[in-house]
Amino acid sequence: MNVLKIATAGSVDDGKSTLIGRLLYDTKSLTDDKLEAIEKTSKQKGYDYLDFSLATDGLVAEREQGITIDVAHIYFSTATKSYIIADTPGHVEYTRNMVTGASTSQAAIILIDARKGVIEQTNRHFFINNMLRVKDVIVAINKMDLVDFSEEKYNAIKADFEKLMAKREYQDQKITFIPVSALKGDNVVNKSENMEWYKGQTLLEHFEDLDRKDIFNVGTPRFPVQYVIRPKTDEFHDFRGFAGKVYGGELNVGDEVVVLPSMTKSKIKDIYFYDKKYKTATRRSSVTITLEDEVNVSRGDMLVKVGDLPTIGKEFTATVSWMDSDKLTTGKKYVVQHGVNKVLAKVDNIHHKINPDYSGVHAAINGLEMNDIAQVTFKLNKPIFYDSFKDHRTNGSFILIDPQTNTTAGAGFIN
Amino acid sequence: MEIAEIETTIKNNLVKVDTNALESEAIYILREVAAQFERPVLLFSGGKDSITLVRLAQKAFWPAKIPFPLMHIDTGHNFPETIAFRDKLVKELGVELIVRNVQDSIDEGKVIEETGKYSSRNMLQTTTLLDAIEEFKFDACIGGARRDEEKARAKERIFSVRDDFGQWDEKKQRPELFDMLNGEIEIGQNVRVFPISNWTELDVWSYIEKEEIEIPSIYFAHKRNIFLRDGLIWSAEDDVVFRAEDEVVEERWVRFRTVGDMSCTAAVLSHADSIKKVVAEIRDSKISERGARIDDKRSEAAMEKRKQQGYF
Ligand SMILES: Nc1nc2c(ncn2[C@@H]2O[C@H](COP(=O)(O)OP(=O)(O)O)[C@@H](O)[C@H]2O)c(=O)[nH]1
Ligand SMILES: [Mg+2]
Numbered sequence: 001m002n003v004l005k006i007a008t009a010g011s012v013d014d015g016k017s018t019l020i021g022r023l024l025y026d027t028k029s030l031t032d033d034k035l036e037a038i039e040k041t042s043k044q045k046g047y048d049y050l051d052f053s054l055a056t057d058g059l060v061a062e063r064e065q066g067i068t069i070d071v072a073h074i075y076f077s078t079a080t081k082s083y084i085i086a087d088t089p090g091h092v093e094y095t096r097n098m099v100t101g102a103s104t105s106q107a108a109i110i111l112i113d114a115r116k117g118v119i120e121q122t123n124r125h126f127f128i129n130n131m132l133r134v135k136d137v138i139v140a141i142n143k144m145d146l147v148d149f150s151e152e153k154y155n156a157i158k159a160d161f162e163k164l165m166a167k168r169e170y171q172d173q174k175i176t177f178i179p180v181s182a183l184k185g186d187n188v189v190n191k192s193e194n195m196e197w198y199k200g201q202t203l204l205e206h207f208e209d210l211d212r213k214d215i216f217n218v219g220t221p222r223f224p225v226q227y228v229i230r231p232k233t234d235e236f237h238d239f240r241g242f243a244g245k246v247y248g249g250e251l252n253v254g255d256e257v258v259v260l261p262s263m264t265k266s267k268i269k270d271i272y273f274y275d276k277k278y279k280t281a282t283r284r285s286s287v288t289i290t291l292e293d294e295v296n297v298s299r300g301d302m303l304v305k306v307g308d309l310p311t312i313g314k315e316f317t318a319t320v321s322w323m324d325s326d327k328l329t330t331g332k333k334y335v336v337q338h339g340v341n342k343v344l345a346k347v348d349n350i351h352h353k354i355n356p357d358y359s360g361v362h363a364a365i366n367g368l369e370m371n372d373i374a375q376v377t378f379k380l381n382k383p384i385f386y387d388s389f390k391d392h393r394t395n396g397s398f399i400l401i402d403p404q405t406n407t408t409a410g411a412g413f414i415n
Numbered sequence: 416m417e418i419a420e421i422e423t424t425i426k427n428n429l430v431k432v433d434t435n436a437l438e439s440e441a442i443y444i445l446r447e448v449a450a451q452f453e454r455p456v457l458l459f460s461g462g463k464d465s466i467t468l469v470r471l472a473q474k475a476f477w478p479a480k481i482p483f484p485l486m487h488i489d490t491g492h493n494f495p496e497t498i499a500f501r502d503k504l505v506k507e508l509g510v511e512l513i514v515r516n517v518q519d520s521i522d523e524g525k526v527i528e529e530t531g532k533y534s535s536r537n538m539l540q541t542t543t544l545l546d547a548i549e550e551f552k553f554d555a556c557i558g559g560a561r562r563d564e565e566k567a568r569a570k571e572r573i574f575s576v577r578d579d580f581g582q583w584d585e586k587k588q589r590p591e592l593f594d595m596l597n598g599e600i601e602i603g604q605n606v607r608v609f610p611i612s613n614w615t616e617l618d619v620w621s622y623i624e625k626e627e628i629e630i631p632s633i634y635f636a637h638k639r640n641i642f643l644r645d646g647l648i649w650s651a652e653d654d655v656v657f658r659a660e661d662e663v664v665e666e667r668w669v670r671f672r673t674v675g676d677m678s679c680t681a682a683v684l685s686h687a688d689s690i691k692k693v694v695a696e697i698r699d700s701k702i703s704e705r706g707a708r709i710d711d712k713r714s715e716a717a718m719e720k721r722k723q724q725g726y727f
Contacts, residue, residue, distance in 0.1 A: 286442035
């Protein structure tokens, strides 16, 4: 079954949790006991309606304060697809959560409160989803019930948002506008009876229509080796299989490949998935590959097709999204994890900080604080094999690990 | 099915790798564990989720054996069917099985047995587990928890770092971007790994059906002596579940949706005696899986609290 991962973005109280709860309710994904718990708590709090945000806010602090703190994942399925929705808190401090949520998603919902229209934070939500190159973005104009389901209001907000779209870097991003009421259920799963003027699809109809081919960014095939399988049994005495996940494209038996960094050439002999052999390893499948020749391959190496080499280098510049409370400064050392490969890196130069709201850049800065986004050049102790993020979402991204605390301190997207 | 559809199915099976996003993701995670850690272990409860994990591990490393042992924290209140099943599976796989008993922790005075109507050994497991992690110096423990099970679990990472005391700090979780998993830890810390985080209960059942994976018989409908309490159905066949004088025993067709500790796992009325019927039943079901787990009903925040203390 197809799986579609969707990230949500919106400011506090725009209705993200309510929208997700509504999706669950109208697709009959809420089980009786969960619904009962929501009814009970809504009543205790003295509400006139069901508070669907209770379906997703999981931590005690979240329920107490009525806000979402950490990314939550919510699951439901229809006859055609399995959906995974990341409920990402949208407060200013939480750029980090948004970047994280968007990194694993093929689609995103940006919520706008119809009473407030496009606000500064909307710029931010759009900027980040565009920077992360999320393929499909829905702009859900919510709380339409509070503006009398007004078409003029909807059109005015849409026009404002379109002004933003002109500034985006990733122009091919598909953007769709839908007027909704998460609380009352208009245009979420069911067509609104209050907005006859809207002729488009409901939110769920839109997602149901997204084709699998459509949702992944395509690049050239890259095969980072995760693990070498050597059974050392009588039956498989000489078996040396390279286990990994195929990114960007497909690999076929007989393909001529280059092993990086040794640059040794060979041919794909067999492609295994479990105990069966296949001709083609499809995109994002976890397979085991054997080669015609006895070549030296270990974890962190990469198989690519002959004539399709990535950049091999010990220096690169990237857009960095900083996620740690300790500052990133020039000269500091980090571990760069690029796919499954780890190398030591030194911050060579911080060029400029980028305001994630299309308001320009700061040239002179002396370090990055949590939630900052900036252009940074790194020098590495060993070469890595990378593509530009705009050509290859997987092979163009990395994380930064602080060697002192071991925490994931930031993420980067290579120019 | 249309003929064209059958033809593509046959063709795809021969030509293109037949996997889905969830299966490939889980295999990727298991391989990362084997590569990034020195002493990983797969926590095996005998339940359907951990049985599914075992199959995924077989797939991840074939034709080699699974490169880590299985460990069972035995509450002593397991369904006998589960234990028999466990021993048979381990023999077939040819992997090492480690068993550590909650009874031993009780005998050593490390934990105190609960008493009364709602007594359960589920909470006590945590101590036995943490002791075993220390004993074997495990640095990664693979578990079958899923984010759709419970609200606090929905916030759990795939690689979840625990401190020296096995505790979970939900505010200090590492962000997880793209497919990259950061398994860097200090000595004494360990990582809980959840390869099927993104699966739902239905995904697991559908997978068991598709892969024809064998599971313990108690998952299928059978006749059992039961009694009712708080709208839940409890087994009256073993002495594990406390039963008051006035709680009447009757025989019914039931099956179990999870096979945790007997003392906190309720049954559901069911006639689904095959995997196909079970999948159909789950698809239509209106009660969530953990709705039959009394340990979650203790309070709205029950799971979050247990997780902070080091529970799975
Ligand atoms: N009238 C109205 N209220 C809404 C709508 N969507 C959300 N709300 C309310 O807005 C408040 C914040 O919603 P919530 O889902 O918690 O927002 P979040 O912070 O984005 O997750 C709650 O009181 C909701 O009931 C809507 O479509 N119409
Ligand atoms: Mg919320």
